[in-house]
Amino acid sequence: MWTIIAATNSFSLFSPLRTFCSLVDVKRTILLYGLALAVLVFIMKIIQYRFWVKDLTIEFYIGLIAVMFTVLGVWAGLRLTRKKVVYMSPEFELDQDALNRLNISKRELEVLQLMAKGHSNQEIADALFVSLNTVKTHLSNLFLKLEVNRRTQALQKAKEHRLIP
Amino acid sequence: MWTIIAATNSFSLFSPLRTFCSLVDVKRTILLYGLALAVLVFIMKIIQYRFWVKDLTIEFYIGLIAVMFTVLGVWAGLRLTRKKVVYMSPEFELDQDALNRLNISKRELEVLQLMAKGHSNQEIADALFVSLNTVKTHLSNLFLKLEVNRRTQALQKAKEHRLIP
DNA sequence: CGGAAAATCACCCGATCGGGTGAAGGTCAG
């Protein structure tokens, strides 16, 4: 669970990694379903032989199976659709036109995205393996292109232009 | 389905109304579970008498019930937690619960909202007719309550808590 | 009424940010 969230945070730009995580989810779900069936049969055997009961009512079986698979269904359903919760803004798509219109370079966009996450200039520099001065230069150019003079204003404008979620 | 979404959208501030909706949801879920059980028994009867089969294998029963209640579980789970999905809608509404939970005062919220618009501390002070020091105090308290130490991080957190759009 | 919480303001200090200038190397189209 934590790894999934972390991965989503760190690599939200990489769809291949996201697909990989989903596959793992499905696999785990299938495995757990099999496990549940086995447990179910095991419980029935225990009940039958442990208490010398040969014929439990059909209603009991139905109830047992129903409860178990309802729980499993709820769990699986939530797990397989948890993406929607994590991604918070489902239908965000980078406005490529705005990028061209404002002449914002690839590197500047990266800095912008990290800034939007609340990182300081030093943290951005560390994340991109460049010096603090470089980040400041990129940000200065960004502020010029966005026609702002504060990072919070930049975030506002960038959101309006659909450059960040 | 659509009515539920509409209701959740329109009245997300009114806990009583939301509770009412939830109760309706639960009631409907219980009703549908009963219905499912009835349908299940009905299907079994049909299978037994329609095809002149007296003793279906226990595995068949298990499979049938499992599939049915898995589907039902997924459905119920998604339905009862659909709130999270609804929250993603673009329309913004202040989360009053979060305000109380985080102990954020009215004045602090005003400062937060102005900060979110990209204003500097001095501009916020001018807008609220208070001194720069006051704004700084409010922001310090906000940062404590939001557990951040930068205004951009505060914006992130505030957005997560649905305190700002 | 009394106390808790909120709102207001002040001062200090170090860290960060914003703005300006300059420069070196790489890429790529004309």
Added chain:
DNA sequence: CTGACCTTCACCCGATCGGGTGATTTTCCG
């Protein structure tokens, strides 16, 4: 090849921000 553009980095300096402490007044609830 050459010029435009991107990327990288450096230095400087003033403004702003963040954090801490302390204080007074106002508001509001028990």
